Amino acid sequence: MWQVLVDELERFTVISVALDSDREAAARYIRRYRPTFPALIDERHLVAELCGMVNVPSAIWIDEEGQVARPTHIAGMGEAWRTETDRSSATRQMSEEGNARMHGTRDAYTAAVRRWVLEGKHERREPLPDAGDSAAHAHFRLATYLHECGLAGASEHFAEAVRLRPCSWNFRRQALALEQPDDLWRQFWDAVDATPPGQYYPLEEDL
Amino acid sequence: MPTIIYGTREPFEAPSLRVDPVRIGWDAKPYGLCRGEVCVPFPVENGLIALVAFAERLRQPVVHEGDVWAFGEPRRPTSLEAPDFTLPDVDGREHSLSDARGKKVMLVTWASW
Incomplete structure (x- = not known):
């Protein structure tokens, strides 16, 4: 979906990063869509740590000199999807109205990217947020490796990562996908339902 | 092990x-360990460092x-500079953020999940 921006804009590129401990799961999508921009796979969620990201899709904008032009933010998603989604997956089976709101948010975001590239608007030159407790990331990385190797202790270290950084949906969802793939969606939606509005994605009116 | x-x-x-500090991306110099322009005084004995102490x-x-x-990850100083990283694409080719300068x-x- 970012390909259209890359096709259209000069002196601009997208770099997509899949935060996926299961490399093949990410590779399947990349092979299907064959983007022309770099589509990278980050098995240990390094970029999330470096940029203080807690959910997907998160983005930062970087200028020609490698300086942050807009710090970490959710890339074109609001909370519209939460109330109206078919709960057997993350695919968004939504009402017409919900769908329209979601597309509106997405379109407003791509328009903002365009105006940044063409006119330099929407820049917010601030440092990236702190990654929080980087011990959380160490526990998370340890857990993914233990899981991969079938060693004991993975669940405990996932739990510790989530305890130290409860706002990270990246940790929670990755752990669920690896450890409880069959019960993934029920647990995911239960967790989302227990989350106050505006704390999964920003509220539309705050975007 | x-x-x-x-x-x-x-x-x-x-x-x-x-x-061997090279395994974690640091070079041993007479005055300590260096990565790019950053150097940290630290003892190197027989070409090895104590990882936990480091x-x-x-x-x-x-x-x-x-x-x-x-x-x-080592804590970075607060800066407007975007942190560089290198990751593989689907064919195993490595890309760095700085390639796009x-x-x-x-x-x-x-994510797929």
Whole structure:
């Protein structure tokens, strides 16, 4: 979906990063869509740590000199999807109205990217947020490796990562996908339902 | 034998937690360990460093389960400079953020889960 921006804009590129401990799961999508921009796979969620990201899709904008032009933010998603989604997956089976709101948010975001590239608007030159407790990331990385190797202790270290950084949906969802793939969606939606509005994605009116 | 998980490096095994600093991206110099222009005074003995003590010096968290050790990223100074990284694409080719210097970049994450 970012390909259209890359096709259209000069002196601009997208770099997509899949935060996926299961490399093949990410590779399947990349092979299907064959983007022309770099589509990278980050098995240990390094970029999330470096940029203080807690959910997907998160983005930062970087200028020609490698300086942050807009710090970490959710890339074109609001909370519209939460109330109206078919709960057997993350695919968004939504009402017409919900769908329209979601597309509106997405379109407003791509328009903002365009105006940044063409006119330099929407820049917010601030440092990236702190990654929080980087011990959380160490526990998370340890857990993914233990899981991969079938060693004991993975669940405990996932739990510790989530305890130290409860706002990270990246940790929670990755752990669920690896450890409880069959019960993934029920647990995911239960967790989302227990989350106050505006704390999964920003509220539309705050975007 | 310990397994060491350090940043995005492939986890590696070492005979002990005393390792050649090159394995974690640091070069031994007479005055300490250097990575690019950053140098940290630290003892190197027979070409090896004590990894956990070095992590404490850099204020990196260290966690372990049995013989598997994971090290957090060293804390970066607050800066407007975007942090560089290198990751593979689907064909295993490595790309760095800094390869895109001269263009505007939208760095965006997603996931299959």
